Structures are given as structure tokens and as C-alpha cells.
Amino acid sequence: MSHLLEPVPPSVMQPDGAGTRRRPNVWLPLLVLLVAAFLLVSLPRYLSLDPAQSLVPVNEGAPLHYPMVVAHVLFGSVALVTACLQLWPSLRRTRPAVHRWSGRVYVFGGILPSALLAVVIAPLGPLNLLGALGATTWGLVALVTTVVGLVAARRRRLAEHRRFMLYSFATAIAILTNRAMFLLLMSVPGIPHDPGLAGAVGGFWAGWLINLGVAHWWLHRHPVPRPQDAPRAGHA
Template identity: 45%
Template sequence: MAPLALLVAAFLAYSVPPYLTFDPALSRVPAPPGFAAHYGFLVAHILFGTIAIVGVILQIWPWLRRTHPVVHRRVGRVYVFAGAIPSALMALVIAPFSSFGPAAAGLNVVAALLWLGSTIAGWRAIRQRRYADHRKWMVRSFAMAMNTLLSRVYAPLAFLGLGPSYPKLGELIPAASTLAGTMSMLTLLLLSQWWLDRKPKKPAIAR
């Protein structure tokens, strides 16, 4: 938990502060022409996403789940209704207007839909007391909550790998962004499914 929490804290410390000023000039995402409300949706997506990332880190913390189940439930509601769902909805609004090309825009739409769908499915499962299904869907929701973070980790690798093939920066940026987004989503989906399918080792006494 500690390395993951530190990574998330570093990501948020780098990504969020420019948007707390509500100054469009400091935005790291260019606004598409003809979409004046883009910056407002982007800021909402980032602020709700910050709540979601902090909330989901607390949700997967085993100690908190075991020792403080009431806190786990309350943080879960915050994650779902003040974090994941509104952030994913904001992402669906701005994703089609990505400045990194249509392929990257399509990936962002798919990621937002997966995040939204898995979160809602997890919430419905716990309301129906289907605890095993709730756990599975929330693991997938956690994976999609980490998508933006992991894509930023992959981005430098994608730029280095594709650099020789794209001498023009205007062509390299969309290609690298698409590759980083694809690698991030596939990695998270595969790892989350592996985590759900793995067979925990039995204690030594049981063996």
C-alpha cells in the first residue's frame, strides 16, 4: 500500500495544482476550438477524479476494511458518488475532443465507460448483498481509476520507442499518446483479471 500511496500522492501533486487556480492559461490540455465550456468540464473531471483516486486507495487498504468496516462503507459512497461517477461522466464529455487525435479520444471514451460501468455494477452488487460480485467489480473500478496515472508512466516510454519513426513532433505526440493509453488500459485490465483469477496460497498449517 505504501508505494502505491506515494505514487498516487506524487501524481496528484504534479497534476492537480495548476487547475486549482481555475486559470485556463495554466491548463496542460489544449481547449478544442468551438467548445468554450471544455475547461470547466476538465476541471470538474480532475477535481472529482482526485476524490476518486484518494477514495479508492483507502477502499483497497486491507487494514481499513478489516478494522473499520463502517469507514470503508462511507468512503465507498464518497468514491462512487463524489468521485468515480461524476469524474467518468465529465470524461465522457471531454474525451471526444482530445487534442491527441481520434484514436486517443476513442481510448479515453472506452476507459471512461469501463470505469463508469464497473463502478455502477459494484455499487449495485453491494446493495443486493452480492459481496463476491461487488469485490470483482470494484477491483475493475480501481483498475480504471488508475488508468490516467499509468498512461502518464507509459508516455515517456512511448515517446522514446516511437521517436525514430516519427520525426515530426505533430505526428509523434498523437501516436505516443495512443500507444501509452493502449498499454495502460491493457495492463490494468489484464492485471485486474489476473488478481481476480489467482488462487491464494494456503497457510502452512493447512498445507
């Protein structure tokens, strides 16, 4: 396991042309501010351990449902913070050890347990069918993209690792776009303001699908040539 989530060379992770001219990175500080604001507003609800404050509908008939919701939120919060660290270009270049360890925390202490819990929670909760399907699909997509990215790093397929981890980060920060889409659907005039429908479409589908689309667009604008991939290490 010595090569698991090793730091990816800057030449692989940076967009084409980044080595010759760096442009100001304005989107990452904005993401950090959004994540910080979201956690400051939402996390205390779950740290209180009061089911009445949960933004996720709680099934009172399933005793383990609320504790799993709290665990899902806590692991998801870790994923949000460490995703910001993973997306920080200068940290990756100048502090590869921090990048490597934050990546391990992101995978094993953040997105994987959060996504696994989402898959379990969705059928137990009182969500409508559309919302439950959206939450379950999100969890499965997060699991698949993260595991594929993890395996690619282990095999030193660095371009594939970059691609699938960016998809994984897109699912991790979907909670931000999920909330935005929910509020947007509830405020657009001329359409029925049904919280159940808006929550299902905006809160459990649209957000992470939009994020994946943006990540896919970004990767196609900044492709990484496969010859940069390192050969697979001969020892574990």
C-alpha cells in the same frame, strides 16, 4: 438504500489463505506515494484555473470544455485518494464504517462523475480520433464496472461486488499508468516520437488496459468462493 455499499466481510475481500498468514503489503504504500506525488505535481495546474496549464488539450471554441476538464480532474483526484482507502486491507477490517463511507465518496463523488465527464469531454476536445475513442472507452468501462459493482453490493452478491470494484479501481488509477506509458513510448529509441500517437496509445489506451489485465490476473490468483456471498436483504 441502507445496504448500499455496506462493508464487505474480510473473508470475502481477502485472498485465499490471508486469514492464516499475512504477508507484508508493500504495493499499497507504493501506490499511495505515487498518487500523492502525481496529485502534488498535476493538481495545482487545474486549481489555478488557467487553461494554458492544462495537460489535457483544451478546445477554446467550446466555452464549457475547460470547466468540464477541471471538474473531471477534481473528481478523478477524489477517486484516486478514495481508491487507496478502499484498497487498504487493515482499514477495511478495523474501520468498516470508514471503508463504507470512503466507498460511497469514491463512487458518487469520484469515479462516476469523472467518467461521465470524460465521455462528454472526449468528443468536444481537440484529441485525434484514436485518443478520443480511448478516452470515451475508458469512461464507459469505468461507468459499467462501477455500476455493476454497486448493484452487486446492493444485492449482497459480495464476490461479484469485489470483482467489479477491483476493475473499477483499476480504471481509476489508470492515469498513473497512462502517464508512464506515454513517457515510455516517447523515450523508446527506434520508433517515431509522435506526441499525438504516443498520447493516444499510451495516454488513452495502454494504461487502463494494462491495469484491467493486472486486476484480472490478480482475481484469478485469489478467487473468492461464491458460497460466501450473503443472501439478499429483504428490505431496502
